[in-house]
Structure formats: structure tokens, C-alpha cells
Amino acid sequence: MQLHAMMDGIASSDAFVALVTEAWLNAPHCQAQLERAVALHKPILLLVEDGVTLPPHIRRAATAVRRFSRSNIDDAVRAIKEFAAGS
Numbered sequence: 001m002q003l004h005a006m007m008d009g010i011a012s013s014d015a016f017v018a019l020v021t022e023a024w025l026n027a028p029h030c031q032a033q034l035e036r037a038v039a040l041h042k043p044i045l046l047l048v049e050d051g052v053t054l055p056p057h058i059r060r061a062a063t064a065v066r067r068f069s070r071s072n073i074d075d076a077v078r079a080i081k082e083f084a085a086g087s
Contacts, residue, residue: 010036015043017080019068022052034061045083047076 006029010016016037024030037044043063048054050069059065064083068076 006033007036010042011040013042015045015063015083017045017083018047019076020046020048020052020054020058022049025052025055025058034058037061043083045080047079 010033016034018024018030018034034044038061044061046054046058046062046065047068048065050067054065064079066075066079066083068079
């Protein structure tokens with residue numbers, strides 16, 4: 001998917017959810033997506049992989065932050081459902 005299409009998707013979405021890994025933190029297009037969600041005042045759920053340190057400026061952008069483990073992805077799914085129910 002092209003970046004422009006992803007940005008349009010964020011604009012038409014009710015919320016922004018990201019699975020934050022080290023790779024996500026180092027990807028400029030991921031940062032751009034987060035910045036777009038912030039600019040559009042979208043609720044933001046960051047699901048942060050265990051062991052990943054979330055920079056303070058990214059933490060401040062989030063409506064909610066939850067941890068997940070690749071060995072138990074059910075935690076991430078549960079967090080998304082809870083976030084959606086509260087939005």
C-alpha cells in the first residue's frame with residue numbers, strides 16, 4: 001500500500017492502532033502515520049512489544065498504551081477490543 005493511501009485510510013478511520021516494535025520505531029513511514037493520526041485528533045492505541053522502549057514523545061501522543069508479547073498475541077487482540085469498546 002502506498003503512503004498516500006495509508007494516510008487517506010487514517011483520515012477515514014475512527015481510531016489509529018499500531019503494533020509498536022523496534023522496526024516500527026525506526027520506520028519513517030510509521031512515524032508519519034502516527035503524526036497524521038495526531039493531527040486528525042484520532043484516538044490512538046499503541047500496542048508495544050515487550051522489551052521495546054517507547055520514546056516519551058510517542059507515549060504522549062497515545063490515548064492508550066498496552067504491552068504485548070509475540071508469544072501471546074491474544075493480549076494485543078484483547079487490548080484492541082477493550083479500546084474499541086471504550087471509544
